[in-house]
Amino acid sequence: MNEEEIDNKVREFISKKLKVEDARLAPEIGKKKRSWSPGLLREVIEVKARAADQSMIVRLDGETQETIGWRYTDRAIASRTVNLSKEEAFELAESEIEIPFDAEIDSVELLNRGTPGKTYSVKWKHIVDGLEVEGDFIVVKINPRTGEVISVTKNWSVVT
Amino acid sequence: MNRSEIRDIAKEMIAEYVTLTDKAYLVSLTQKHIKITQDRKTPGAVELQKAWIARFIDDGLYKDAWIELALDEQGKFLRITRSR
Numbered sequence: 001m002n003e004e005e006i007d008n009k010v011r012e013f014i015s016k017k018l019k020v021e022d023a024r025l026a027p028e029i030g031k032k033k034r035s036w037s038p039g040l041l042r043e044v045i046e047v048k049a050r051a052a053d054q055s056m057i058v059r060l061d062g063e064t065q066e067t068i069g070w071r072y073t074d075r076a077i078a079s080r081t082v083n084l085s086k087e088e089a090f091e092l093a094e095s096e097i098e099i100p101f102d103a104e105i106d107s108v109e110l111l112n113r114g115t116p117g118k119t120y121s122v123k124w125k126h127i128v129d130g131l132e133v134e135g136d137f138i139v140v141k142i143n144p145r146t147g148e149v150i151s152v153t154k155n156w157s158v159v160t
Numbered sequence: 161m162n163r164s165e166i167r168d169i170a171k172e173m174i175a176e177y178v179t180l181t182d183k184a185y186l187v188s189l190t191q192k193h194i195k196i197t198q199d200r201k202t203p204g205a206v207e208l209q210k211a212w213i214a215r216f217i218d219d220g221l222y223k224d225a226w227i228e229l230a231l232d233e234q235g236k237f238l239r240i241t242r243s244r
Contacts, residue, residue: 132193159208
């Protein structure tokens, strides 16, 4: 996949995520950073992008170009208040990302840090033959007040 | 090798790689799969190896300083990592 294809993939992802329907508001692609992930043992690409007055960083697997994470860096705070329960946070997280067959839920926690305020952190670990794979996890973070997913991180290896 | 034997080996082996203070202790010993790759320039699908991870805390170095020793199933050294 060349640079332009990567940009288009990120544009498409962000348009869908932010529900940008007006073509004039097509996401702008910003800085692109490639780095080695010691947890994944491969290169990852982080792309900054902006659309509809909101900014995101999208993380791609450098080898497969699969989207392996995203987070808002500048997000308009939703006015609605839903006050999610732990169970609802878990269900929302599960619906946000396709959970691999060899994933096992690790924790659902309400953390006292994050932006803004408290954050639900729903975490899965990678289990192969009954043992955890070091460094592999999926974490979905949710704003408990608004019920919005604020980030997804997937560090997941394909095992031979 | 059983857990108890691995624990004894880890406690003995750690001193060969780092100098611990008298405030060091073994906090956990867990079996995990660790990832191995041959060359970072040719990343591919990951191979796994079963390992024992012995985690030591040494509050004498600084608060919550940790050192992790990874051993294979026969108790042989694989790697060492530390918090700083």
